[in-house]
Every structure is written in C-alpha cells, then in structure tokens.
Amino acid sequence: MIRIENVSKNYRGSNRPALADVSLEIEKGDFVFLVGASGSGKSSLLRLILREEIPSSGAVHVLGENLVGIPSRRIPFFRRKLGVVFQDFRLLPNKTVGQNVAFSMEVIGQSAGLIEAAVPEVLRLVGLDGKADRLPSELSGGEQQRVALARAIVNKPAILLADEPTGNLDPKTSEEIMALLDSINQTGTTVVMATHDSGIVNRYRKRVIELREGQIVRDEKSAGY
Template identity: 65%
Template sequence: MIRFENVTKVYDQKARPALDSISLEIDRGEFAFLVGASGSGKSTFLRLVLKEDRASSGAVYVAGQNVANISSWRVPRLRRGIGVVFQDFRLLPQKTVFANVAFAMQVIGKSRSVIRDTVPEVLKTVGLEGKENRLPHELSGGEQQRVAIARAVVNRPGILLADEPTGNLDPTTSMGIMGVLDKINQNGTTVVMATHDDDIVNEMRKRVVELKNGVVIRDEAKALYTSMIPVVGQSRRLRDASGRDEPPVVPPRAGTRAEARAEIRLAGEGQA
C-alpha cells in the first residue's frame, strides 16, 4: 500500500538528510508503528506519503502509484485516499461534532443525503453516538481525538496516517483511541502511526519500524517499543547493534515513561 524505494529527503544541504535512503513497504491492511526520537524522520515519512513534500531522491509509491508522477491538480485525489490524524486534533472550534465530520465530505462535494447517512455511522464507529451536536470545547481530549479520527475516515480512505494521536492524552484514554484505530484497521484500512508512546506499542504488539537519524534501524513484526529513550552513551550502542543486525539489549528501567513524556513535550514545542 505504501512503498519507499531508497527514499532520501534533504531539507538543508548542509545538514544530514531527514530521511537517508529508506526502503520500506507497508502492505494493504497492515498496522505499523513508526517509532523513533524527535528528528528521526517520522513526520517527514508521513509528509512524503501525503505529497506535502517531494522526495530528494528515490521513489514513494502510494496505492501502487509513484507520487512523483501525480500532477499537482491530482494531488487532492491522492489525499482523498489517505486519512490523517494529528496530536492536536485540529477540529474547527465553531462547528459541532457532526459539522466537523461533515466538513470533510462537503469540501469534496458529497451530497447532503450521503452526508446525513454516513456521518452518524462513522461517529458510531468511533464511539461518539449522541454527541453530534456538541462543540469541540465541550468534549474531553479523547473525545476530540475520536472526532478527528471520524473526520479522517469518513471518506473511507485506504490509508490512515496518525501522527502521535495519543500524544496529548492520558494512558487510559490513549488505549481507548487505540481501540478505535484497531477497529478501523480491522475494517481493512492500512494504519501507520508515528508515536513515542511505549506502553501503547508494547500493548498492541504490531509491526514496529524504528527510525533513527533518518535511517530504519529496526523493522519487526509483533514487536515492542524497545525503549528508544536517549540515554547518554546508549546511542552508540544502538547504532552498533543495528550495524551488526543484532537486537539491542536494553534493561528495563523505571522512569522511562516520564522521560518519554518530556521528549514529547519538546517535540510539540518544536512543531509549534
């Protein structure tokens, strides 16, 4: 469904590439986590899939099509096949839950009757029955993210990209969101989720693709998060481990969670 062939993305000629000759394939219906520290290239990966950016070299295939060959006026069609969810929800504050989801259908010209039928159905899928007429600020963070997911999947995209969808949510709520994403995945949608949340990754036991400095250093099925929290001296060990193709040995430690949170905050500031 998504295939990267030796993809390199350079933002700044003087700095190291954001993605460095990455080759990766994510199959139809798969659920993959994209993990790695801030700046490891997760967001660049997602941007390339959406054709928000152009790869410096290599080819990106989405649904069998090389995105470099999609002309700019056909890019909207590509994006209709991809749903996107963000850490900060990105709902329209003055629109109700129903209107927020319906907006995604209105702007691509769906008829009113189709919207009336589809939106409640999707809201039911994400567990928001009966909250159609609430405004975003009247909802909890988890509920807002559910609205955002509903909006992302209402046009039945083949791919759902989630960029740290649980980054602003507490662990319990996060698990609820993961339940929703899992349900969407079971319905046949390919899900790619960039995350820092080790608990979730460990709980879900799905495919894990780990990026570091723009390089895939691990790609495992039914994997664990395997703590990528940067510790002094650990980064070199990891690189050595990947170079020798050996799984890195990381002792379980207390306090990982807190450190991961600190890093997410930093990442959030970087994006703002």
C-alpha cells in the first residue's frame, strides 16, 4: 500500500538530511504511529507520501503509483485517494461546516445530489450532527478537527494521513479524536499518524515507527511511545 525504499531527502540550505536512507512498508488496513522529536523527519515522510515533495534519492510507491515518476497532471487524481488532517485544521473560515466538507467533493466534480446525501452522513459519523450550518469560528478546537476529519474521509480515501491531529487539543478532546481515527481505521482505511502524544500511543498499542534525525530507529508492532 505504501512502500518507501532507501529514501533520502535533503532540503536546500540545510546540510543535514531530513530523511536518510529510510525504508518502510505499510500494509492495507494498518494503523501506524510516527513518533520522534520535532525535526526528526515525521512531516517530511508524510509530505513524501502525499507527493508534496519528491525524494532526493530512493523510491516512493503509494497505492500502486510510483510517486517519483508520476506525471504532474495525474497527481490530483492520486491525491483523491488520500485524506489528510493537520494540527491547525485548515478549514475555510468563511464557509460553514457543511460547505467545508462539501468543498472537497465539489472540487473533484461530484454531483450535487451525491454531495447532499454524503455530507450529513459523514458529519453524523464524526459526531457533528446538526452543526452543518455553523461557521468554524463558532466551534471548539475538537469540533473543528472533527470537521477536518469529515472533510478528509468524505471522499472515502484508502489512506488517511494525520500530521499531529491532536497537537492543539486538550487530553479529553484528543482522546475523542483518536477514537474517531481508530474507528475510521476499523472500516479498512489505512491510517498514518504523526504524533507527540505518548499517552495515546501507549494506550492504543499500534505499530510504532520512531524517527531520529531522519533515520528509523525503531519499528515495532503493538508498541508504546
């Protein structure tokens, strides 16, 4: 599903590589925690999987696509098979909750009928029943992250990438978001989550990949932080 082979990534202006000879494989339906200090390469890895970056060397295969050689006009179609959530939610402030979720269906050309049916359903799934007409500014952080999650999964992606999704949330809300991610994973979606939250990692006992200075120092099943 995700196969990364001997990938190194150097950013211009930095002599230390962000990733150094990283290889890993993630199977369909896996739930993976990416852990490590800030600057250890977690975000770089997610950006490579999303094809926001290309590696300086090595190969990245995601969902059968070779992301190094993929022609740029195919990238949007590749990204439709992925969902992403971030620490800072990235919602559109002038659109309502429903419109924010609908937006990601509209821009890939889904029909109005399908959007009308899918948006309330996915909002119910993330626990935002009846809040479709609110603006993001009227919601709590946890609720905003639920909107972002709804937007990420409404197109039924095969892989969900989460870059510190609980980083801005209190422990109780973090726990709720994590429970949602876990239930999304139960439906068969592969989840890759970069996090600093040791409590969550320790409680859920999933596969843990630890990065330090751009290298994988640990890759264990059912592990703790």
